[in-house]
Amino acid sequence: MLFENQQIDTNKLPKLEEVEYLPLLNNYKYLVMIQWTIFVLFLAGLFLGFHTIQEESLPFISILGFYSGLTVLYILRLFLIIKAFPLKGYSLRQHDIIFRTGLIIRKITSIPFNRIQHSEVRQSFLARLLKITRLKIYTAGGSTSDLSIHGLSPNEAARIKDFLSKTVASHE
Amino acid sequence: MSKFDFSTPRRQSPKGVVLYFVMATQKIVRAAWPILLIYFFKNESFSEKVRMYALIAVAVIVLIMIAHAIFTYLRFYFYVENDEFKLSKGYLKRVNLSIPLDRIQTINSKQNLFQQWLKVVSVEIDTAGSATKELKIVALDKATADALSDLLNTNKLEEAGQTTSEETWDEKKVILKLGFGDLIKVGISENHIKSSLFILAFVSGIIDQLKDYFTATYEDTAEQAKNFLFGSDAFVYFMLIFLILLIGLAFSMVLIFLRYYDLKFSREGNKFHLQSGLLNKKSVSIPFAKIQVVSWRTNPIRKLMDFVTLNLSQATSSIENKKQAIDIPGCSSKHLQTVQAEIFPTTTEQGWSTHHSHRNYALRLWAAFGLLPTAIALIFGWMHWQVIVVASVWFVLSIGIAYLAFRKRYFRISPELIENSSGSVGQTFSRMFNFKVQSLKYKQTIFQRRRNLATLKIYTAGGKVLTMPYINSDIAFELYNYLLYVVESRERKWM
Numbered sequence: 001m002l003f004e005n006q007q008i009d010t011n012k013l014p015k016l017e018e019v020e021y022l023p024l025l026n027n028y029k030y031l032v033m034i035q036w037t038i039f040v041l042f043l044a045g046l047f048l049g050f051h052t053i054q055e056e057s058l059p060f061i062s063i064l065g066f067y068s069g070l071t072v073l074y075i076l077r078l079f080l081i082i083k084a085f086p087l088k089g090y091s092l093r094q095h096d097i098i099f100r101t102g103l104i105i106r107k108i109t110s111i112p113f114n115r116i117q118h119s120e121v122r123q124s125f126l127a128r129l130l131k132i133t134r135l136k137i138y139t140a141g142g143s144t145s146d147l148s149i150h151g152l153s154p155n156e157a158a159r160i161k162d163f164l165s166k167t168v169a170s171h172e
Numbered sequence: 173m174s175k176f177d178f179s180t181p182r183r184q185s186p187k188g189v190v191l192y193f194v195m196a197t198q199k200i201v202r203a204a205w206p207i208l209l210i211y212f213f214k215n216e217s218f219s220e221k222v223r224m225y226a227l228i229a230v231a232v233i234v235l236i237m238i239a240h241a242i243f244t245y246l247r248f249y250f251y252v253e254n255d256e257f258k259l260s261k262g263y264l265k266r267v268n269l270s271i272p273l274d275r276i277q278t279i280n281s282k283q284n285l286f287q288q289w290l291k292v293v294s295v296e297i298d299t300a301g302s303a304t305k306e307l308k309i310v311a312l313d314k315a316t317a318d319a320l321s322d323l324l325n326t327n328k329l330e331e332a333g334q335t336t337s338e339e340t341w342d343e344k345k346v347i348l349k350l351g352f353g354d355l356i357k358v359g360i361s362e363n364h365i366k367s368s369l370f371i372l373a374f375v376s377g378i379i380d381q382l383k384d385y386f387t388a389t390y391e392d393t394a395e396q397a398k399n400f401l402f403g404s405d406a407f408v409y410f411m412l413i414f415l416i417l418l419i420g421l422a423f424s425m426v427l428i429f430l431r432y433y434d435l436k437f438s439r440e441g442n443k444f445h446l447q448s449g450l451l452n453k454k455s456v457s458i459p460f461a462k463i464q465v466v467s468w469r470t471n472p473i474r475k476l477m478d479f480v481t482l483n484l485s486q487a488t489s490s491i492e493n494k495k496q497a498i499d500i501p502g503c504s505s506k507h508l509q510t511v512q513a514e515i516f517p518t519t520t521e522q523g524w525s526t527h528h529s530h531r532n533y534a535l536r537l538w539a540a541f542g543l544l545p546t547a548i549a550l551i552f553g554w555m556h557w558q559v560i561v562v563a564s565v566w567f568v569l570s571i572g573i574a575y576l577a578f579r580k581r582y583f584r585i586s587p588e589l590i591e592n593s594s595g596s597v598g599q600t601f602s603r604m605f606n607f608k609v610q611s612l613k614y615k616q617t618i619f620q621r622r623r624n625l626a627t628l629k630i631y632t633a634g635g636k637v638l639t640m641p642y643i644n645s646d647i648a649f650e651l652y653n654y655l656l657y658v659v660e661s662r663e664r665k666w667m
Contacts, residue, residue: 002585002650003525013653016614095660106621108614110652112659115610115666140487140667141610141631171663 014093016108021089021100027130028151029085033078034126040074080104090149092160097137099149109147114171115139119164121157133157137164176319181249181260187290188248188311192241194286195310200233206381250309257297257324259307269307271297277462278443279321283453293317297324347510350435350448350502358432358481358501359425361473363598367427368420409558428501437500439514444484446498458498460515462486462667464608464634468508471598479504482511485634487667497634516589516605523586530625533642534578542570573597583640585651590630592638602638606658608666614652616645628652633666 002010047066051058084103091098098110119137127133127150134150135157152160201208211218211226218226243263250259258270278298287293287310295317297307312320350358433450440457447455464487468480482500503511512519546567553559577596584591591603613629620626626645630638640648 001525002527002647002654003523003587008587010650010654013657015649016652016656017649096656104618106614106616108652109611110656111611112656114663115659139610139631140633141637142635144637145611145613145631147611 016098016110019091019093019098021091021098023086024088024090024149024151025132025153027132028088029081031126031130031132031151032081036074036077036081040070044070088151092163097147097160097164099147109145111137111139111145111147113164113167115141116164116168118168119161121154121161123154135160176316176323178250178252178320178323181251181258184245184248184250184309184311185290185292185313185316186245187292187313189241189245191286191290191292191311192244193237196237196240200237245311248309252323257307259309271307273324276324278457278459279324280457281317281321281455283449285451287311288451288453295320344438344440346436346438347444348435348437348500348503348507350432354502355428355432356425357477357479359428360421361471361477361479362424362428363471364417364420364424366420367424368416371419371423372416432501435500435502444511444514446500456498458484458486461665463515464632464666465602465604465636465638466512466515467600467602467636468503469595469598469600474598480508482508485632485636487633497636512603516603519586519589524584524591525586526582526584527640527643527647529578529581529640530623530642530644531578532620532623532625533581534574536642537577538570538574542567542574546570581641583638583643585654590638590655592630592640594639602636604632604638605666606655607662607664608632609655609659610666612652612655614648620645630655 044067047070051063080103084101087103087106088101090100095114096110096112098108100106100108117138117140119135122134122136123132124134131154132151133154134148135152137147137149139145139147149157244261247263247266248259248261250257252258252273255273256270257273257276258268260266260268276297280296280298281293282296283293290311292311292313294308294310295312309320430450430452432448435448436446438445442461443457443459445455445457447453463484465485467483467485469483470480474480479502482503483497484500485497546563549559549563549566553563573596577594580593580595580599582593584593585606588606589603590606591601593599593601610631610633612631614626615629616626620642624645625642626648627642628640628648628651630640632638640651
């Protein structure tokens with residue numbers, strides 16, 4: 001129990017534990033997988049360049065070790081992305097917005113509407129090809145407290161942003 | 173005030189030309205000091221011709237700087253018009269700024285060494301908007317600066333006066349004054365290990381920058397240092413540590429005197445006023461409403477002398493401007509109570525509930541800061557007895573520190589306030605109004621999940637984050653729900 005001396009019944013408050021989360025678009029999963037693939041290929045390319053220009057060639061076993069290690073890590077990463085994806089989700093309640101993420105480290109962040117400074121919709125080049133956008137919500141609490149929901153459809157992101165702008169304006 | 177007419181555009185004090193010149197010089201010296209150093213010390217190695225060109229280059233730069241100072245001064249105007257404070261500046265790029273008087277949050281004045289010598293002050297105007305950094309006038313004579321702050325302040329008072337009773341405005345109560353002896357005490361109680369490390373880092377940074385220019389000597393010295401480090405006996409180490417700590421103490425003292433000399437902390441109406449500084453004089457006002465978190469730091473030495481370092485974290489208007497937290501050292505427990513009573517007037521000592529972090533927090537801390545570094549040090553340095561000694565001392569010491577860190581990790585909550593405690597040798601308390609929370613984060617690793625633990629983070633507008641690590645996850649959720657409820661159900665302004 002949070003309070004030894006209850007003034008209000010905290011059990012009757014809206015419960016975070018019982019929130020239903022809306023899923024993100026599947027394309028977001030593919031976006032992350034593509035990004036990691038590019039990164040891993042980049043690393044492999046770097047290593048390839050490194051051991052070909054080396055005058056004394058590296059022993060075959062260490063070259064094999066590097067590539068197989070990288071492959072194992074890559075597959076593990078993809079597996080984690082797929083497993084973690086269903087856990088990601090967001091929820092709009094009457095007074096706040098909530099975002100949940102994380103398989104190994106679960107994180108639930110929420111920002112009350114009356115603490116939002118402003119919000120914006122962003123889209124990277126890859127994301128545009130996959131038709132997904134990112135919604136960023138800023139508070140006065142500094143960059144670590146900002147909320148970023150990636151993997152929304154452009155329509156949904158714009159709709160939420162409009163809604164937030166109106167709500168924020170009504171609080172001022 | 174009639175002497176000063178701010179309704180027509182006016183310039184700063186003509187001394188501003190000198191000040192702008194000095195500021196430009198500082199900037200150039202700061203950027204080019206390695207080059208200058210080489211020029212002076214290795215002068216002989218350059219030919220006559222090179223030296224002449226260098227002289228011409230310096231002359232040209234000085235001329236440009238003088239022109240820059242004059243133009244900057246001539247093109248800088250400020251005035252008050254239609255209830256707006258206006259400022260225009262710049263000769264290459266023209267900037268016009270205007271801010272409605274009622275959006276002005278605080279007016280701070282500062283005086284560095286040159287400004288003291290020129291008898292001018294700089295005035296910074298902080299607003300609730302975003303473009304704050306630019307509202308700064310660097311060279312006003314004292315009388316004009318006072319008149320301007322008065323004018324801007326009066327305007328604020330009239331507005332705020334409607335909500336607060338009249339009498340409070342005349343009160344000006346000094347809460348704390350630090351004399352010479354107090355500053356010595358404050359200096360002694362600083363963290364000398366931290367200042368020693370800071371000096372070491374600073375010195376090694378300078379050496380790093382210079383090593384390109386003095387390669388030969390650098391490598392020689394590095395070799396000697398290495399031989400010294402691994403070839404000496406215990407007594408030499410002991411003396412070395414003692415010496416470094418002594419330098420750290422001297423450094424803390426100097427820093428304390430520079431920063432807090434002649435410190436005066438007072439209350440005026442519904443804000444605090446702080447002024448201090450030896451070379452750089454600073455005067456800041458802190459409206460109660462802007463304060464987000466009140467923290468105070470203590471350590472065994474401070475406890476012995478009964479004082480804490482108070483820190484007021486203010487809401488920042490711009491994200492980059494993180495320097496808004498204000499330290500007030502040397503506050504006795506009585507001063508602390510006075511300040512708390514001003515900021516949290518309705519607080520009582522009843523209705524608080526305390527929640528501690530789980531002991532796994534100590535375990536995790538120790539694993540990360542005790543076990544892991546020791547293991548790494550032993551793997552790489554087991555052949556040196558010095559490394560073994562340091563590693564085993566740290567191994568034992570870290571157990572104690574982790575335990576202390578766990579003992580001091582707890583939070584207390586009342587229907588109005590939340591107070592977080594953390595620390596190891598020292599201890600820091602942070603207290604804030606529940607409704608001033610900006611956003612919340614619940615975090616749970618898989619290891620925590622098995623034991624039903626979680627970490628909660630509370631973000632505030634001063635940039636401070638209150639962390640409650642390894643608390644029962646049901647409590648974490650309850651706190652989360654409760655704080656959201658408080659924030660969402662109350663329309664009280666957090667700033």
